[in-house]
Amino acid sequence: xxxxxxxxxxxxxxxxxxxxxxxxxxxxxxxxxxxxxxxxxxxxxxxxxxxxxxxxxxxxxxxxxxxxxxxxxxxxxxxxxxxxxxxxxxxxxxxxxxxxxxxxxxxxxxxxxxxxxxxxxxxxxxxxxxxxxxxxxxxxxxxxxxxxxxxxxxxxxxxxxxxxxxxxxxxxxxxxxxxxxxxxxxxxxxxxxxxxxxxxxxxxxxxxxxxxxxxxxxxxxxxxxxxxxxxxxxxxxxxxxxxxxxxxxxxxxxxxxxxxxxxxxxxxxxxxxxxxxxxxxxxxxxxxxxxxxxxxxxxxxxxxxxxxxxxxxxxxxxxxxxxxxxxxxxxxxxxxxxxxxxxxxxxxxxxxxxxxxxxxxxxxxxxxxxxxxxxxxxxxxxxxxxxxxxxxxxxxxxxxxxx
Numbered sequence: 001x002x003x004x005x006x007x008x009x010x011x012x013x014x015x016x017x018x019x020x021x022x023x024x025x026x027x028x029x030x031x032x033x034x035x036x037x038x039x040x041x042x043x044x045x046x047x048x049x050x051x052x053x054x055x056x057x058x059x060x061x062x063x064x065x066x067x068x069x070x071x072x073x074x075x076x077x078x079x080x081x082x083x084x085x086x087x088x089x090x091x092x093x094x095x096x097x098x099x100x101x102x103x104x105x106x107x108x109x110x111x112x113x114x115x116x117x118x119x120x121x122x123x124x125x126x127x128x129x130x131x132x133x134x135x136x137x138x139x140x141x142x143x144x145x146x147x148x149x150x151x152x153x154x155x156x157x158x159x160x161x162x163x164x165x166x167x168x169x170x171x172x173x174x175x176x177x178x179x180x181x182x183x184x185x186x187x188x189x190x191x192x193x194x195x196x197x198x199x200x201x202x203x204x205x206x207x208x209x210x211x212x213x214x215x216x217x218x219x220x221x222x223x224x225x226x227x228x229x230x231x232x233x234x235x236x237x238x239x240x241x242x243x244x245x246x247x248x249x250x251x252x253x254x255x256x257x258x259x260x261x262x263x264x265x266x267x268x269x270x271x272x273x274x275x276x277x278x279x280x281x282x283x284x285x286x287x288x289x290x291x292x293x294x295x296x297x298x299x300x301x302x303x304x305x306x307x308x309x310x311x312x313x314x315x316x317x318x319x320x321x322x323x324x325x326x327x328x329x330x331x332x333x334x335x336x337x338x339x340x341x342x343x344x345x346x347x348x349x350x351x352x353x354x355x356x357x358x359x360x361x362x363x364x365x366x367x368x369x370x371x372x373x374x375x376x377x378x379x380x381x382x383x384x385x386x387x388x389x390x391x392x393x394x395x396x397x398x399x400x401x402x403x
Contacts, residue, residue, distance in 0.1 A: 003020055003021075003022055004020060004021050004022075004023060004029040004043050004044065005018075005019075005020050005043070005044050006018070006019060006020065006021060006029065006033060006040055006041075006042065006044075007040075007041045007043075008033050008038035008039055008040045008041055009038065009039045009041055010037070010038055010039075011037070011038075011039055012037075013029055016041070017038060018106060018116060021033060024097075025114050030043065034389065037204055057095060057122075058093060058096045058099070058123045059093065060152055060153075060156040061091040061295070062091065062096050063096070063123070063152060063155075064149045064152050064153055064156075065091075065095065066087055066100075067145045067146070067148045067149035067151045068145070068146065069086075069087045069090065070083055070084070070087055070142075070145045070169065071142045071143070071145035071146040071149065072142075073086060073087065074141055074142040074145070075134075080107065080112070080113060080141075081104065081107060081108060084100060084103065084104045084107065085104060087100070087398055088100040088104065089232040095123075096123070099120050099123055100119070101153060102116075102119070103116045103117060103120070106112050106119065110137055112133075113132055113136060113141075113318050114129050114130075114132040114133035114136055117132060122358060125173075125293075125294070126290045126293055126294070127148075127151070127273055127276070127277065127290055127294050128148060130277060130280075130282050130290050131144045131147065131276065131277060131280045131282065132144060132145075132148075133147050133281050134277075134281045135280060136183055136282040138280075138281050140280070141282075142279045144269065144279070147276050147279060147280060148276070151272055151273065151276040152204040152278070154272055154275075154352070154356065155269060155272065155347075158265055158268060158269070158356060158359055159359065161359065161363055162262075162265060162359070162363065163209060163355075163364075165261075165363045165367055165370075167368050168367065168370065168371065168374070169374050172374045172377075172378060173374075173377075176378055176381055178376075179381075179385070180381065180385065181217070183210075183252075183385045183388075183389070184213060184217055184220055185214060185217060186213050187389060188207070188210055188211055188388060188389065189211070189214060189218075191203070191207060191211075191388075191389060191392050191393070192211055194392070194393075195392060202227075203392055204387075204392060205390070205394050206384065206388050207388045207389075207391060210384075210388045235363040239391040245298055246298050246299070248330065249298050249299055250298045252297070253266075253299065253300075253326065255299070257366060257369060257370075257384065258366065260362050260365070261362040261365075261366055262360065263328060264292065264328070264355045264358045264359050264362055265355075266295050266297055266300055267327070267328050267330075267331050267351070267355045268309055268352050268355035268356045268358075268359055269294060269295050269335075270291055270294075270295050270300070270331070271331065271348045271349070271351040271352035271355060272347045272349075272352035272356075273290070273291045273294045273295075274287055274291050275345050275346075275348035275349040275351075275352055277291065277342055278292060278345045278348065279345045284311065284317065285308060285311065285312065286302050288307060288308050288311070288317075289304075291304065292304035292305060292308075299326050300326045300327070302326075303321070303324050303326040303327065306320075307320035307323075307324070308320075308368040314335070316335075316339050317332075317335050317339065318332045318333070318334075318335040318336035318339055318345075319332075322336075330351065330354070330355075334347045334348070334350065334351045335348070335351075
């Protein structure tokens with residue numbers, strides 16, 4: 001039994017009602033809502049149905065291992081239920097075990113594997129569900145699972161490399177903040193105390209500014225901590241939704257230092273996901289719809305939506321994506337070759353291989369540029385702090401010598 005959140009209208013008085021209902025499917029939920037004399041307006045699967053609560057989540061490596069083990073067992077001729085039970089017993093991931101037990105219960109009750117998995121959208125995304133459904137329909141579930149494992153591994157590898165490229169600047173910035181905090185709270189106040197013993201002596205401007213900052217940090221550090229946490233939460237939510245996500249996604253595609261890296265990552269993800277879906281027999285339009293969601297960039301997703309309309313109107317996919325500023329030129333060219341030769345799957349696979357290698361090159365380029373930039377920035381911060389500490393000391397030494 002699943003939980004659905006819904007918004008419905010009472011036709012007797014026109015009032016809107018927001019509540020939840022327990023049902024086996026969305027269609028069953030709609031029937032229950034109508035049975036109460038309400039008109040459903042919006043209905044969504046409740047987030048708790050993902051099977052993963054709190055901070056627990058299913059790691060990509062656990063999902064990959066599950067896919068490979070299932071592929072091997074099904075290929076060996078074991079029935080689906082027996083394969084699921086075997087993999088569940090061997091799994092070391094508690095969240096995944098919880099979900100798989102629910103999947104097994106649904107399959108034993110007569111539900112298809114794809115529908116049973118679709119009830120856990122946080123673990124099995126649209127790509128996964130579509131490929132499982134295609135494998136079930138074509139009798140090649142083992143191949144679909146193997147392709148899913150390959151696709152997930154390659155996608156996770158790209159994401160890990162991109163994140164890894166950001167580790168160095170993050171560490172440098174963290175160290176910089178710690179050093180500045182220590183100097184502001186512990187060292188600079190001692191300079192102020194030292195100058196207090198020399199009436200008429202004035203501190204240099206840079207020292208006065210940093211001392212003012214030091215006073216604020218020392219007295220109101222808890223306010224600053226609350227502000228930073230609240231600001232981080234607000235900016236995090238803003239960056240994940242609406243205009244914030246649009247701006248962040250646009251910066252990833254247009255910012256001078258990182259645009260090459262992210263554009264090639266998006267092209268690799270589009271090509272790899274598309275190749276995996278096409279090879280499993282997913283229709284072209286459905287493939288594009290799923291791939292648009294998998295790319296995780298609203299601007300590229302809109303370009304794909306436009307391409308879908310063009311394909312429905314009779315254009316080839318290559319022509320639909322050609323000249324689109326959100327797609328690199330190589331991808332539609334490779335698609336055109338694939339369409340002409342009847343080998344879209346292979347061309348998308350080769351395109352994905354090419355862009356995945358290009359992502360590696362871009363990461364090296366970004367790291368080559370970032371390292372000297374961070375060193376210069378660190379040097380500037382160190383210079384300012386040293387100047388704020390040493391200038392007053394030299395000033396006092398000059399006054400003592402004069403006296």
